Amino acid sequence: MxxxxxxxxxxxxxxxxxxxxxxxxxxxxxxxxxxxxxxxxxxxxxxxxxxxxxxxxxxxxxxxxxxxxxxxxxxxxxxxxxxxxxxxxxxxxxxxxxxxxxxxxxxxxxxxxxxxxxxxxxxxxxxxxxxxxxxxxxxxxxxxxxxxxxxxxxxxxxxxxxxxxxxxxxxxxxxxxxxxxxxxxxxxxxxxxxxRFPAAIMEEYQQFSIGQRGLLAEIMLVALALVVIYFIVLLTQGTRKIPVQYAKRVVGRKVYGGVNTHFPLKVNTAGVMPIIFAQAIMFVPSTLLTFLPDSDFFLSLQQLFSMDSWFYWIVYGLMIVFFTYFYTAIALNPVEVAENLKKQGGFIPGVRPGKKTQEFLDNILTRITLPSSIFLAIVAIIPAMLAKWAKIPYSLASFYGGTGLLIIVGVALDFLQQVESHLFMRHYDGFMKSGRVRGRRG
Structure with missing residues (x-):
């Protein structure tokens, strides 16, 4: 197919x-x-x-x-x-x-x-x-x-x-x-x-050919990559659908509104930006050391912020959680959403328009952002863990998580959605007969 x-x-x-x-x-x-x-x-x-x-x-x-x-x-x-x-x-x-x-x-x-x-x-x-x-x-x-x-x-x-x-x-x-x-x-x-991927694969193949890693270990690495990609797809595509109703309005002889729809809140509104911000800050000590190689302070700071240390992982993860909430607050403003719904005659069933709608959306956004931020932190730390414990070259380990993999998955999904739309409009089957690639529409 x-x-x-x-x-x-x-x-x-x-x-x-x-x-x-x-x-x-x-x-x-x-x-x-x-x-x-x-x-x-x-x-x-x-x-x-x-x-x-x-x-x-x-x-x-x-x-x-x-x-x-x-x-x-x-x-x-x-x-x-x-x-x-x-x-x-x-x-x-x-x-x-x-x-x-x-x-x-x-x-x-x-x-x-x-x-x-x-x-x-x-x-x-x-x-x-x-x-x-x-x-x-x-x-x-x-x-x-x-x-x-x-x-x-x-x-x-x-x-x-x-x-x-x-x-x-x-x-x-x-x-x-x-x-x-x-x-x-x-x-x-x-x-x-x-x-960068072909060079990383060749480096891993060389390790396999000299017997540094066995066939079973390679199979497990492939399986791990598929599992991580699967969960990243879920995170990227995940949405919380907020039901919205529009009141009927009579203008002249025409009736407008009176429809039931939903407002989608993305689970990962911030995308890959929290990891980029956190990673940029975490690299500051090692960057400063390149300009001040004789500084004992920055040398000890670099050892503390080494990518294979527990301290680095904990601080890195906490910063990703913080920046996820920070960037989500910038990207999606519940006040504006509530005002736009009110202007268009829309309301959430059981919630009063205006401030109550704003508080409701803000509460939902806060709840769905927490698991999203934690998962982003785990995905960001996976490459460093694999490089330390599985002795995988970081050039390959970086494709198991972090900024690179999130960008690859997100862009690939967006590209597939657009291709699916063209196929569906011309009555062709898409990449999945069940139509589960979101964005596939007529």
């Missing part, structure tokens, strides 16, 4: 063109991750970056698809755009002007997108300057420099190259949104993470 579904996908001309266009754009993006910024000794850079994997630079390299560790023109990845989007979203919670834009529909969305682009340009310029200064500081024990000819010329060239690269990635993502299928920005991050 799955092979027949893939054949049906390419039978639909419009869908086939969208998929091929998306693959072409992703291919162009991957080419850009291998074009190195001029003026860099790549051999020295590769050797100097080995000790930076468990720092903020390693986290940044994950989202850049490996381009940051190569100092490629796409080295900043799409992170400046994501940072600008988050900043604009946070401003919408505290500044009335941005709150007004968020409520203005399509025109407001266009203005927010314009401000996001300006913010992306500014953040890219600032970050590329910081990257240039950082690259100039890389020096090996034998005296070789990652940048043989440092100076203002190299800094300007790096700023122009990497800022242009980020703006190009943003444009490529928008092209996918307009002419391809799926969310362009998400797919670019997705393909960058997946690009």
């Amino acid at each position: 799955m092979l027949e579904t893939f054949r049906n996908v390419f039978k639909i001309g419009d869908l086939r063109r969208k998929i091929l266009f998306t693959l072409m754009i992703l291919g162009i993006e991957r080419i850009g991750t291998h074009i190195v910024t001029p003026g860099i000794d790549t051999a020295v850079l590769a050797e100097g970056f080995r000790d930076l994997q468990n720092t903020l630079f390693g986290l940044y390299d994950l989202f850049a698809g490996g381009a940051f560790s190569k100092a490629a023109i796409f080295g900043l990845g799409i992170m400046p755009y994501i940072s600008a989007s988050i900043i604009i979203q946070l401003l919408g919670a505290v500044i009335p002007y941005f709150q007004k834009l968020q409520k203005e529909g399509e025109e407001g969305r266009k203005k927010i997108m314009q401000y996001t682009r300006y913010g992306t340009l500014l953040i890219s310029a600032m970050q590329s300057l910081g990257v240039a200064i950082f690259l100039q500081s890389i020096q090996l024990a034998d005296g070789r420099l990652a940048v043989p000819n440092p100076g203002i010329g190299f800094q300007l060239l790096t700023m122009i190259s990497m800022t242009s690269g980020t703006m190009l990635i943003m444009w490529l993502g928008e092209l996918i949104d307009q002419h391809g299928i799926g969310n362009g920005i998400s797919l670019i991050i997705f393909i960058g993470i997946i690009a």
Whole structure:
């Protein structure tokens, strides 16, 4: 049935063109991750970056698809755009002007997108300057420099190259949104993470071939991966349906409303953001140690925040729980939801409109966020546990949880939902005959 579904996908001309266009754009993006910024000794850079994997630079390299560790023109990845989007979203919670834009529909969305682009340009310029200064500081024990000819010329060239690269990635993502299928920005991050998978599999195969791990252990690892993915899918797709009724209204000779529907509250409203925020903070001690290698304080702090320590796991988990509640409060405001329901003539059965509806939604959101935050914390800690106890290389263990796996599952589900919609509208069977891939609709 799955092979027949893939054949049906390419039978639909419009869908086939969208998929091929998306693959072409992703291919162009991957080419850009291998074009190195001029003026860099790549051999020295590769050797100097080995000790930076468990720092903020390693986290940044994950989202850049490996381009940051190569100092490629796409080295900043799409992170400046994501940072600008988050900043604009946070401003919408505290500044009335941005709150007004968020409520203005399509025109407001266009203005927010314009401000996001300006913010992306500014953040890219600032970050590329910081990257240039950082690259100039890389020096090996034998005296070789990652940048043989440092100076203002190299800094300007790096700023122009990497800022242009980020703006190009943003444009490529928008092209996918307009002419391809799926969310362009998400797919670019997705393909960058997946690009690491073949190398991780080869490293694990080498350990298996030399007898370091047996066949039964490998089978158990595969089974564990499937179980983790299954529960992540449940978390990503899980919703709490709040019943909503709309009162009948008579306008002239027409009757409006009088329908029963539901308002879906996602179990994991915050998505992957809590893990990103918590991970960024947890990497601060090891990042500072790279700039202050002789500091005894930061050395002891790094040992305390080592990824294989119980202290790291507990603090990391608690921070994820905190940021899950924090980001959920920003992403979904019960006050606005209650006001919108009241304006549209809707109400929750048994709950009075207005403040009581707000308190009811806030109570439900608080309850469903707790198990979601705990599960996110467990998923984030799984890779470190496997690396310590199962002696799995962290390059492979990272695909058992954490930021990477959550992004992979979330983007894959979104892509499948959109493909399912195209198939269903043209009366083809989807990937599952029972139609359980949510988002499949006519």
